[in-house]
Amino acid sequence: MPPAKKRPRAYDVTRTRTAVLAQFAHVRDAVRTLTPEQLALPGLGEWSVRELVAHLTMALERVSRAMELPEPAGGPKPEIALLEWPFSTAGNAEGIAGHTRELAAAHPDLVALYEETAARFTELVPADGGATDRLVATRGGTMRLGDFLVTRTVELVVHTDDLNRATGLGIPCDRQALAACTRLLADALADRAPGGSVEVRIPPFAVVQCIGGPKHTRGTPPNVVETDPLTWIRLATGRTLWAEALGSAQVSASGRRADLAASLPLMG
CATH class of the missing domain: 3.30.1050.40 (Nonspecific Lipid-transfer Protein; Chain A)
Incomplete structure (x- = not known):
């Protein structure tokens, strides 16, 4: 008989939203200091630092864009559970790479892009946790908003580390964002x-x-x-x-x- 799987860990959506914004603010503060020479450095894979910096804004923008749209049909059960998300990302790499390059090329003022992205997220994503179970469309399928926000801590923390290694900056990790990222990936290991x-x-x-x-x-x-x-x-x-x-x-x-x-x- 296969081992029984444990119930998924619960996350407080209000705390997660706060952590996402806090980590994004840490990166935004660092982006203000980047020189043209640093932005031209290799960032991640074939991306430059400029492209990596632009890509980081997508962590929030994906949520904002989903909240602008009507709730996807087919609920209330999501197509992707939280612990399935880490294993669903590989197939999206090509589309994400293309969008990242377009985003970097279209926004020469990266600081302005960060300000606009944070403002949209703050406006569109409820702070009171009332929309936790609302379904949102993601690249891999529908997810609950509360779960999707947890995945944003992974995107932000992982790419903050990428940016630090590419530039030598010491961008800090928000403790709650780092905790959520660590726990989700640990639970995904136990699930796999x-x-x-x-x-x-x-x-x-x-x-x-x-x-x-x-x-x-x-x-x-x-x-x-x-x-x-x-x-x-x-x-x-x-x-x-x-x-x-x-x-x-x-x-x-x-x-x-x-x-x-x-x-x-x-x-x-």
Whole structure:
């Protein structure tokens, strides 16, 4: 019998919305300081820093655009559950890349683009949490607004880290945004590789059990993986390879089953 899957973690939509805006504000403050030379640097893959910066605005704009449209038909059940979202993103890469280049070319004033994006999001996304269960259209299918906002913390935190590595900036991560991002990707791992033989610890935000085998119930687990949130996020998104993280002591793994290589990355 396959291991039973746990109920999805609950997120407070008001706190998530606040975290999304806070992280976006951190990036906006950094964008104000970027020089033309920095904007021309390699950013992510084939994107320049300018294109990466423009892409970050899409994290909020996708929500704003969805809220302007009528609620999609076919509810009340969404087409994509929150834990399915990380695995649904790879097929959208080509369309996202094209839109990103168009966006960067169409907005020479990136600071103005950030101001407009934040203002639209603030106006269109309710602050009181009243629309949590409203369905919104995403690239992969309909999602509940509350769930879609959690995915925005992943987009913002991951690409903030990309921007820091490309430019040498030290853009901070909002604690709540970092926590939501870490927890969603940890829960996605447990969903992809259900079981109780390995305990994955990402202090101070998440602990999950995964991978089939003998289940640990008390005392010190025989198979433990532990790392920090940023390293975990890089592993989950393919920025860092499992073997590389182990070799550089960014991850500690004890026990013969404590190997996540076959389950990573979660997002392409």
